Amino acid sequence: MSSARPSAPHRRRTAVRAGVVVLAATSLAACSSTGPATTDRTGIIIGRAMDVNSLDISRSLCDTCQIYNSAVYETVVRATPDGELEPLLAESWEANEDSTQFTFEIDPDAVFADGSAVEAKDVAWSWLRVQNLQGLPSYFMQGITGVEATGDRTVVVTSAAPNSAFLNIASASYMGVVNSDVAAENGATADADAASSDTAEQWFLENSAGSGQYVLDSYSEGSEIVLSANDSYWGEEPNFSSVTIKEVTDASAQLQQLQQGDIDLAMQISFDSLDQIESDSSLTTDVVPSYNFLYLALSPGVAGGEALQDVRVRDAIRMGIDYDTVIDATLAGNGERQSTGIPNGFEGSEGLPIPDFDPDGARALLAEAGYPDGLTLDATYPTFSAYGVNSNTEMQSIQQSLAQVGVTLNLAPVDFSTWGEQIDSTGYPVTAIYFAPDHPDTVQYFQYFSLIDGSVWAGRARMPVSPEENDLVAAALAQSGDERTATYTELGQLMYDDAIILPIVNPSYILASSADLQGNNYDITRNLDLTRLSFTD
Amino acid sequence: MLRFTLRRLALIPLLLWGIVTIAFFLSRSVSSNPLVTIVGERNLGNPDVVAAATRRWGLDKSLAEQYWVYLTNLVRGDLGTSFRTKSPVLDDLGARLPATLELAFTALVIAVVLGTVGGVIAARTQGRVADGVLRVAALAGSSLPVFWVGLVFLFVFYATLGIAPSPGRLSARVIPPPDVTGFYTVDSLLAGDWPLFTDAFAHLLMPAFIMSLALLGTVIRLVRSQMLEEQGADYVRTARAKGMARGQVLNRHVLKNAITPVVTLIGVSVGLLIMGAVLIETIFSWNGIGTYAVESSRGLDFPAITGVCLVGGVLFLLGNLLTDIAYATIDPRVRLS
């Protein structure tokens, strides 16, 4: 059998030789060349686990969304780190006496990225869209009965009941103003039936229509969001030519990439690595307080929670948790205790009692309530890792300390979807979850945790609504200044007495970035405020 | 031949329908609520938001109705919209498929080339140390949990020795090539950007190698056993009797016949490669179908899960079809069965 082809071993040898040549050429080229083209060092790369649920500002609600929304869109007012409100798109604003009407005057210099002026109609359109889409941030517009553009630059917002929280709410990044003409051209609508007629969500995945410092360049789901500087920005020039939010899922991967300079800023470094990065001179590190917290929720009204109906039992549980040990186990000690559902530092949190670990007191209370030999409770909770805390670690630690006072906790971790399905239907007697602020006003916590009409946890815990708390919330919304703070504090105290929500820990937050960066921060409404961040050169 | 192929092709729609149906009902028979992914924990207690979301995603319709809607859309090429990414599943899959294909193809090439070389060496050195080592290595290849090996390799070659590049398709801050095929290697060559090609290829090597391990073992053993069998075949004995050197016979006649079954193996390997993709992509931060499948499963993203199963099924069936055609071409008896 003769053939024109060379024989097999010859062929193989040739192939091997060819392979070696290719390999050599490759490595030679790699060494001698300057390497592939890289992004500019005037652009910043931020590494985090992206939790984007939408790039449509009126439908989004997530931490990464806050960064994106505040970079690309702007709100009428801006919340400063000290809790004040500054003008942004609105150059002035006022509320009427009983906080049922708010008027904003839009800055005449404000323009969108396409050059067109930001007008009152855009503000009205954007806010009505938030309300009518009935999407994730729609509850921000709760109670608002009208938003009207009474002139080119004047917006009037009307609320049925007093709503002194509205100004704070308006500073939330989700209340950013969208270029209504451009968006409407692409299927967006603010009409009453927007929930079914709006078709723009996909358009927003590739385009932004805002007035912010940056515009959306590209979004690669699961990979990165790339923003480029808005050349027609009407205010102070952006600090970066581009902003890339890169998906880096694990804390250890973020650490690695930060140390190697692959990313400039990491948002979710774990406390275990703190020592490692604090001693690295190429990095800037800081540990700051946050407004996030993890809590236990007790539901006396659900099956299995009967023992919890006695407030002494709930108090005893609060006293039976060794907070310091739990914080050590979960965060290596980097967290604070918190009194009740109002985060430390928020209006109304000052002066509220901080829970202590008091095993003797707990046991005494339990005996008094009729449980001298302790009791058993089922605790079902979702498996998650949030703000540095692993729910399993947290619950196992709590289980250990409660065992000391005679409370046996049967732990049942479930996945998030299962938990989500059950929590609002059959409910769980004891569960654990977390909360992060959506906007700077404390009222969100009362609306979520207090025993008032429409409160989520009042519903879940199957607890009767407290008329006193109802009245106080309504009153607070009609007040302002110190008067309101006092009412908020009173509500906080009542929440503490209710003992339905038991905060476990308020985790601290690690700011970690390359030493070339200054101004790394943690912000309530923006999550990371890019305007305060810049390269040191 | 044509009839055979046509007969096989006719089966495919039935099988695909079966896959779609199973995937559809499986993903929707969940005991937990996908609305958690859609509305988030904060809004679970808000009846308006929940109602709006239920309506928007068609979850208020009966299961049969949802199935009908899905099928009618599918015929028009619409795979639905992902609950999670909010963009059409077809777009998501299209964006991610090239990454997985690039990985799988490279893995296949590595497995076939290295496997054939290994199998030949094993056959030639039959009974000696090299043969034993290769046979054990082949067995090991199929025994290793791919995701663990990936972690080990990353730790040793990347974190400790610093030889391998970081997980991901390109180095950090590197700008991807202009999109033509979606394969970074091909696109960078088309753009004439040699450094970029090197970067993309370097990132491809380790995950592709690990992905090839399962297949590598099978190829080595198959080539080895085929070659040994051929060795005892009549025509070889005849050639030897006629005076041909052992080496010559082994190579010219035997190798050619031994390699043919490997070709048929390629089709069947699609299943293995998909499995590898799901696990490897997670570890190597490879933005392909595998990571999409994992994230969709976790988030109970029905349209995405069904879409991924469909794509996987299509690839699998095509692979099997190619295998069958290849077999039929080689062995006419199969065709006529």
Added chain:
Amino acid sequence: MTITAGPLAEAGPFGGTALPQAPLDDEKLPFRARLRRFARPQIVVGAVVVLVWLLVIALAGVLAPHDPFSSSGGRLLPPSGEHLFGTDSLGRDVFSRVLHGARLSLPIAVLAIVLSVLVGSLVGAVAGFFGGWVDAVLMRTADITMAFPSILLAMAVAAALGPGLANAFLAIVAVWWPIYARLVRGQILSIKEREHVLAARAIGMGRWAVLRKHVLPHSLTPVSVNATMDLGSIIILVASLSFLGLGALPPSPEWGAMITDGAANFYQWWIAAGPGIAMVSVVLAVNFLGDGLRDVFDVKNRGR
């Protein structure tokens, strides 16, 4: 010329098929000689390792130096005398968890394969024996199931049922049974027309009886060899599902779940190394066993 007359040779109604030449059939050899066939290095090594792991499963409680569920030292400690594989992110001894994990990963895999074999064999037997539309329906179902890439189907089933080891087990059975259905059906088709079977039917033996007495025993060998070889893949599949978060949930010491923890704490390599090495050793051993068994039973490769 080789004949494998199988166990029917003695049990058949027409008597044994004793051949005048030297018996090539295993069952004809004296017991010791038959056993020697199995004394290949692969089988010996494989069997020894498997036995070791069986011991571990039985005695994990005794062998494990620490409680696998509670903290027994500092967090993330590297391997030491006290903690052979160090401690994980919750301060638990990784070595103890690996030992206890064997009790989860291995029995589940064995159960999964046994159930797959049972279900698959039943389906295949029925399909092969009864033929006709029964065969067509069953085999098309098997084809569709096999057309699914196994990991995707397992993920879909696990996602539908929710996470948890029990559900992962069901997912695997759902994926694996068609292989045995096909195998057994093929076996049946090949011997359905054999003389002794036809003869048995001729004398009026019921279909089920023939199935039981003649057909199924004959399939035992290829099925069991296949099952042993599949066992390794199933162990890995269980771990893969757990790795993806669809199988065992924390704080379970299942090996796949432990490797997930190891991936999250990448620099603490011992957390993933422990379960990984354990899994590799078991799977290799099982694969050696299967490979060796196949060599023994596969007539063609005898002598290699």
